[in-house]
Amino acid sequence: MIQFDKKSLRKEVRTRKKQFSTEELIKESCPLIQQVLNHPRLQSAKTVLLYNSLPDEVYTHGLIKQLHNEGKTVLLPVVISDTEMELRLYRNPNSFETSSYGILEPIGEAFTDFSSIEFALIPGMAFDKERNRLGRGKGYYDRFLPLLTKAYKVGICFPFQFLPNIPTEETDIKVDECIY
Ligand code: ADP
Numbered sequence: 001m002i003q004f005d006k007k008s009l010r011k012e013v014r015t016r017k018k019q020f021s022t023e024e025l026i027k028e029s030c031p032l033i034q035q036v037l038n039h040p041r042l043q044s045a046k047t048v049l050l051y052n053s054l055p056d057e058v059y060t061h062g063l064i065k066q067l068h069n070e071g072k073t074v075l076l077p078v079v080i081s082d083t084e085m086e087l088r089l090y091r092n093p094n095s096f097e098t099s100s101y102g103i104l105e106p107i108g109e110a111f112t113d114f115s116s117i118e119f120a121l122i123p124g125m126a127f128d129k130e131r132n133r134l135g136r137g138k139g140y141y142d143r144f145l146p147l148l149t150k151a152y153k154v155g156i157c158f159p160f161q162f163l164p165n166i167p168t169e170e171t172d173i174k175v176d177e178c179i180y
């Protein structure tokens with residue numbers, strides 16, 4: 001039943017996203033990214049996990065470049081199988097290839113020093129006030145986040161993706177804070 005509830009919430013969020021153009025979503029992303037940049041946990045972090053946004057997600061391409069230029073170690077997720085993802089270093093805007101999901105993923109070896117990651121920015125289909133996260137339905141972050149033992153985990157979404165109550169299972173991993 002819970003998978004059905006999650007599925008209908010994802011459908012609702014997809015409907016809400018369709019009301020906005022890609023340009024509008026990029027504009028809506030600005031104040032959210034500013035909150036990330038102002039966050040003390042980000043400012044003090046040397047090594048950060050970000051994500052490369054798809055057109056329907058909070059736009060992170062500028063953030064990635066900025067934090068890299070500031071000298072932070074920037075990591076991005078790469079999907080490597082139906083259930084697993086790994087992390088790779090962001091080096092420059094040219095060392096990317098497009099994954100099967102259409103996500104730009106860095107080329108290079110896997111980064112495995114998970115305990116060095118101090119800040120993680122996590123995308124989601126939805127978040128709620130209990131800091132629960134709804135993903136796209138593959139559980140990638142639920143499997144991966146427990147490895148990040150030191151990271152302060154910040155979920156990020158547009159205001160219309162912040163929902164009153166997300167159904168959860170034991171395997172769902174909460175974030176520490178949500179920006180919306
Ligand atoms: P998402 O988090 O992407 O919204 P779900 O929470 O619905 O996706 O999880 C997708 C599937 O992955 C579910 O069948 C869930 O039970 C499974 N899953 C999630 N985390 C784990 C885990 N740590 N180990 C095994 N299966 C998991």
Ligand code: MG
Pocket residue numbers: 133134135139142171172173
């Ligand atoms: Mg989940």
